[in-house]
Amino acid sequence: MYDAIVVGARCAGAPTALLLARAGHRVLLLDKAAYGSDTLSTHLIHQPGVAALARWGLLERLRATGCPPIERAVYEVADVHIEGCARGVEGQRAGFAPRRHVLDALLVDAAVAAGVEYREHCRVTHLLRDDTGRVAGVAAVHRGRAFTERARLVIGADGMRSTVARLAAAPYTVQDPRLTCAYYTYWQDVPADLELYERPGGWVATVPTHDAATLVLAYFPQTRFAEVRTDAQRAYREQIRLTAPALHDRLAGARPVERLHACGDQQNFFRRAAGAGWVLVGDAAHHKDSITARGISDAFGQVEALVEAVSGTLDGDPARLDAALGRFAEEQRRRLLPGYEATLGAARLDPHEQRLSLLRAVQSDAELTAIYLDMVAGIVSADALYTPRLLALL
Template structure:
């Protein structure tokens, strides 16, 4: 996929006013910029990378994210890229096997797992098509502030030159290690220790389902992506990270064999399609997501362990939430924008907290007898299976499982 982007001619002396400057152009930043531009705002989008380019990812877009792509008119482009829909999940743990599909949301029942060099390029291209001015290869060095201390723009380097641009709102969509968050002194509001480390690569002809395997101290997942390949991930307790990264290939293979022996048997005789990638830096946090003249979206505002693969979907949700609150207030008085940003902060906390708790629970890699009892009851009831997979996808919360019919089975 080639990416043809409108070039913005920048001058280091320029003080041109934008309604918003978005720093970071992946799955949080590009949708935010696109939605603001579609609402009639003038938006500058900056990123260190050029597109298409890859990044570490679990790839999965759950149904709330798929529904967002459909609302934005982008789902057909993701489908046309050759990314297959995933309609069925197979989940094996202990003596339990759960198979089925989610009830879905807004008519979307399938998961998708696009390669990030495909998905992110689609998002950037769509932002540019909406009128966003994009510049890749930029490094933000500082934030500009007015006489009251309010953030009023960014200073960044591009091709060896320093540029300064001003805007009513600077939005950090630049990931877990966000430069914008650091420069804003955005405080952490919630933090928990790292719980897992994860490694993945791609294998050919693994299957068409999303497969999840769990045991005490281990988690393995596989999901089909482009070109007949599947992403196969292995999770380990964080305490093992130093040993695993010293010899990650054998550790990855052994975790698949121990946690998902049937999957391991299907990989015998095959070779991975790409190098093994991984990370032990899976932080669990919320930052304050907004302040005077600034806001954070995506992993910059909230990051959690990748074991539930909620990052892309949550980024889409945050983008829509920020634009809904702040978009109408970008042209107007600062107090009105500040009230909108506080409303964004409150809504994000309520939207993201249930998924955060569920992710921490899964990332502890611990199987309690109570949880196994619930899973046994779910596995014997197709309707409960669909509800459970809705919970997994973030369509509903775990409370939806606790219906009278389930209690009669426990």
């Protein structure tokens, strides 16, 4: 009997297991994927996520993998050019964009070092229930062999297409149409800051990562997905040329070092994230377009909140645990909703005049620029921008 079984061992599941184990719980961490495997993601971790890694004692380990800090950001749209550094949070002014096979392995290693029992290649297929109907464990398959394990709590950290959510019949509570599709690859010898370029119908970004590579990504409206995928290479380069012409020139003598990665299924939703004996974290609970690069940082925030919410209830009365899970789920929905709405706004790829006039005011002032970049990083909400200085400029 485990205190918790965590299904999914990436940026939501592995730190959940880690923090529960550090709190003294017996935890089993399962993933159908292999240890150290890659996954679809442009993997930028904004400063709130970096601060979480620092609190968990993992930031120095991440730095030691050779992942470069990303201190400067550039944002261009229409005639606006914003450039500077965020003020940051908890002393963390830089973002990082570690390759996922590095980050996810580092998180699993930390969980195992904290006493978590980790099993790769284990696909969860069913939820076990006790005679009251409360979830009481999982059935899974490891290399063709079925097994069951029991726990007081089953945590679904198994991504956007969560099996735990499906088996628990967790309904969507908020659901919006897909807005974009994304294509990206890695380029060698193209030094870059975090650079964001926007125009109606287009979004391009550069993200420096491991091995002196720069990830260059291009977003299109979801309505173009069927057409773009017929010749994705051409569409990718054309989107860069139209949205970020100077970057297109910089790429002229360079070469991509990987195939083009594609994602046409960027769902936007919240699910009911808790029930009797089960809870969801990360993309399983809530998924949004990747354009604002919030998924990892938001998952880290959820993980810490979950571990705090269940503290003192995991080895006691199940009804108390379930009540704590319900409160956690509702608080997270409230906390994440403004970022979700801001993301949908960005993912419409339609920079409107009202926003452009605000940005023109922001670009003329260093302090407003820093606040704006804090906003991009998810540190402050849009309200923080409305200082007396901004109002005067407007």
